[in-house]
Amino acid sequence: MASQEIERLTGALARLPGLGPRSARRAVLWLVKRRDSALPQLVEALAEVGERLVECSTCGNVDTTDPCGICADAKRDSRSLCVVEDVADLWALDRARLFTGRYHVLGGKLSALDGVGPEDLNIASLMQRVGQGGIDEIVLAMNATLEGQTTAHYIAERLEGKPVRITQLAHGLPVGGELDYLDEGTLAQALRARRPMA
Incomplete structure (x- = not known):
């Protein structure tokens, strides 16, 4: 049984389009195995997108x-x-x-x-x-x-x-x-x- 944190991450990834529970578990395992290299890059990219992303007032992009x-x-x-x-x-x-x-x-x-x-x-x-x-x-x-x-x-x-x-x-x-x-x-x-x- 995975920890509560891993289950929460799996659940969050499973809500993404194209990822179901099994694909989300595979992604989490991949990230855990590469937590020193891939995980910090992912966290940084998500934080940056969350801070900087805007909707274009002209076209909606x-x-x-x-x-x-x-x-x-x-x-x-x-x-x-x-x-x-x-x-x-x-x-x-x-x-x-x-x-x-x-x-x-x-x-x-x-x-x-x-x-x-x-x-x-x-x-x-x-x-x-x-x-x-x-x-x-x-x-x-x-x-x-x-x-x-x-x-x-x-x-x-x-x-x-x-x-x-x-x-x-x-x-x-x-x-x-x-x-x-x-x-x-x-x-x-x-x-x-x-x-x-x-």
């Missing part, structure tokens, strides 16, 4: 600066805006280095079952960004789920009549799939084949 590195990058195309559900989706798309514009994180998706309405998402700030002008294209990069597509259609309706071209990722994405779990080849194809919203 998570970074150590506000505005984030993407919003502050003058080389980015400010006329093209990619709307995503979550920060993980932004990171997945940006990791592929195929989209050179800027992003907007909604902070979730519309879901009647979960009680998430338009007022719970960063849709008002998206409309404000579009209203300021200078944006020619909105890429709706929602996950290929029912809620994701509902969110995309809601935003497309809200943008109707605005002087922007609305596109969405091609449907080469697997239904029910999430951007964060896709490989860069699939993301590349989806971005290249984006098309206007119907």
Whole structure:
């Protein structure tokens, strides 16, 4: 039987996405075996992230600066805006280095079952960004789920009549799939084949 402290650490790690109790136990054992080298680095990195991480007031990305590195990058195309559900989706798309514009994180998706309405998402700030002008294209990069597509259609309706071209990722994405779990080849194809919203 492990000590109370080890069980508490295992429980904390098990709550992370992608880690269950067994994976968390393996991670704890690995850390215990390397407690002189790996554990202090992990503790230091967690403390630093906890102190410095902020949400970008422009796009909703998570970074150590506000505005984030993407919003502050003058080389980015400010006329093209990619709307995503979550920060993980932004990171997945940006990791592929195929989209050179800027992003907007909604902070979730519309879901009647979960009680998430338009007022719970960063849709008002998206409309404000579009209203300021200078944006020619909105890429709706929602996950290929029912809620994701509902969110995309809601935003497309809200943008109707605005002087922007609305596109969405091609449907080469697997239904029910999430951007964060896709490989860069699939993301590349989806971005290249984006098309206007119907």
